[in-house]
Amino acid sequence: MFQNNVMERLMQSVKININDNIYVKDPESSALGKRIVKESILMINEMGFECFTFKKLGIKIASNESSIYRYFENKHKLLLYLTSWYWGWLEYQLVFATNSMGNSTEKLKKAIEIVTKGTEEDSAFSHINEVLLNKIVINEYSKSYLTKEVDAENKEGYFVIYKRLVTRLSDMIRAIDVDYPYPSSLASTILEGSLHQYFLMDHFPTLTDCHQINDPTVYFQNLVFSVLKP
Amino acid sequence: MFQNNVMERLMQSVKININDNIYVKDPESSALGKRIVKESILMINEMGFECFTFKKLGIKIASNESSIYRYFENKHKLLLYLTSWYWGWLEYQLVFATNSMGNSTEKLKKAIEIVTKGTEEDSAFSHINEVLLNKIVINEYSKSYLTKEVDAENKEGYFVIYKRLVTRLSDMIRAIDVDYPYPSSLASTILEGSLHQYFLMDHFPTLTDCHQINDPTVYFQNLVFSVLKP
DNA sequence: AGTATATGATAGTAAAGCTATTAATTTTGT
DNA sequence: ACAAAATTAATAGCTTTACTATCATATACT
Numbered sequence A, B: 001m002f003q004n005n006v007m008e009r010l011m012q013s014v015k016i017n018i019n020d021n022i023y024v025k026d027p028e029s030s031a032l033g034k035r036i037v038k039e040s041i042l043m044i045n046e047m048g049f050e051c052f053t054f055k056k057l058g059i060k061i062a063s064n065e066s067s068i069y070r071y072f073e074n075k076h077k078l079l080l081y082l083t084s085w086y087w088g089w090l091e092y093q094l095v096f097a098t099n100s101m102g103n104s105t106e107k108l109k110k111a112i113e114i115v116t117k118g119t120e121e122d123s124a125f126s127h128i129n130e131v132l133l134n135k136i137v138i139n140e141y142s143k144s145y146l147t148k149e150v151d152a153e154n155k156e157g158y159f160v161i162y163k164r165l166v167t168r169l170s171d172m173i174r175a176i177d178v179d180y181p182y183p184s185s186l187a188s189t190i191l192e193g194s195l196h197q198y199f200l201m202d203h204f205p206t207l208t209d210c211h212q213i214n215d216p217t218v219y220f221q222n223l224v225f226s227v228l229k230p
Numbered sequence C: 001a002g003t004a005t006a007t008g009a010t011a012g013t014a015a016a017g018c019t020a021t022t023a024a025t026t027t028t029g030t
Numbered sequence D: 001a002c003a004a005a006a007t008t009a010a011t012a013g014c015t016t017t018a019c020t021a022t023c024a025t026a027t028a029c030t
Helices: A002-013 A031-047 A054-060 A065-069 A075-098 A104-116 A130-145 A150-155 A160-176 A183-203 A216-227 B002-012 B031-047 B054-060 B065-069 B075-098 B104-116 B130-145 B150-155 B160-176 B183-203 B216-227
Strands: none
Touching: A031 A054, A031 A075, A031 A130, A054 A065, A075 A104, A075 A130, A075 A160, A104 A160, A104 A183, A104 A216, A130 A183, A130 B130, A150 B183, A160 A183, A183 A216, A183 B150, A183 B183, A183 B216, A216 B183, A216 B216, B031 B054, B031 B075, B031 B130, B054 B065, B075 B104, B075 B130, B075 B160, B104 B160, B104 B183, B104 B216, B130 B183, B160 B183, B183 B216
């Protein structure tokens, strides 16, 4: 696709801006940092977040456990970093694709498509594998906020990118139907619900009707345009 | 409420049937087992699932760590037990309240009310505090299935009660609109989405429109009856 | 060449997540 | 009432996780 190509080239020159306090040292600032990010994505994907440790990662990247700690305080912060990057990347795609659109119905339709479609291709331009990262978000994102420290971490701004994404969606919903009383709830339902539907497709297929053809995108587009009265 | 009273009395004589393999020894079969369940609910609620340990629980109930291991293999299994109990309890309420209803629209409306309303009163008839257990489900349920072991544990039947609940809801949706193509997805969205909206109300109020008056129940009832065409 | 700075190697600590063994207590069957 | 059986408690110990601290080495910068 032409658009994808343009997108890929553009993404090369754009750095996703992540809250400084999530990392000790910016992993984008060195080769080791990038290797940490790259390989952690592979490992978390393979063994799951609970089994993943900095020690194992150190062995995998032939580096030292203590060196990893110089980039991230702990694996929870690394997860916050990875998921923030993912949401920032999605946000960028969303803004890029919908910015120039005039028709607000088409705009919202496109927006839902972007945030609910599965990631199928790796851009191959950064050290980050977006396909695997998408899988990590599906399987682990909830764990990044379902903690006793949410409120403190939220105050620190660790979830700003995600919140901005929900707000953008919510604004687009409002643009279509000012009288709909739940634009934010609907926006958050789309984002969270989409991850959940993908999880169900993989592990509890009887609890979802989504599959290759009728995917989460169609489900949510249908849902949203049924509730909204333009 | 009359209904609640009847319900409470009825619940006394009903035991929620949980898959044998979730526990080593049935906690309902002894005083120690009941104390384990009762106090673990308080502790998980207070300190969160990650900080909760069997050692701490042992100290709290003035018993021994190793004694707790005779009831549950590990804290993950205990979480599976607690959440299964919760879903079983909800299922019971759902069936009890909707069984005799003739009008399928009213039935689904009631069903949504039951599964999405916050638990506000403790029945005081069992050692289980349903209000706190509801909070645990909101904050920790996802962690019980977002693991590398889901498929194996699903095969063991550890999630049957939850799946049955989704199916019941899904059937009620189908009863209203046979042509709606996503009854299971909608049912799972209601259950999961409702927990999520409660979480947002507590920690990310800007991402939801739900609050005391416009609660998740009204949001989901509105959503569901907008998509379905009877 | 000299000095920051980043990385690596090694060691060590506290707590988590168990298992095993033995002792004490409670329950139960006759 | 008493012995046998089952449960629970106490203690110890083991491996792994999640770090922290220290010192050595490499590399880069001026």
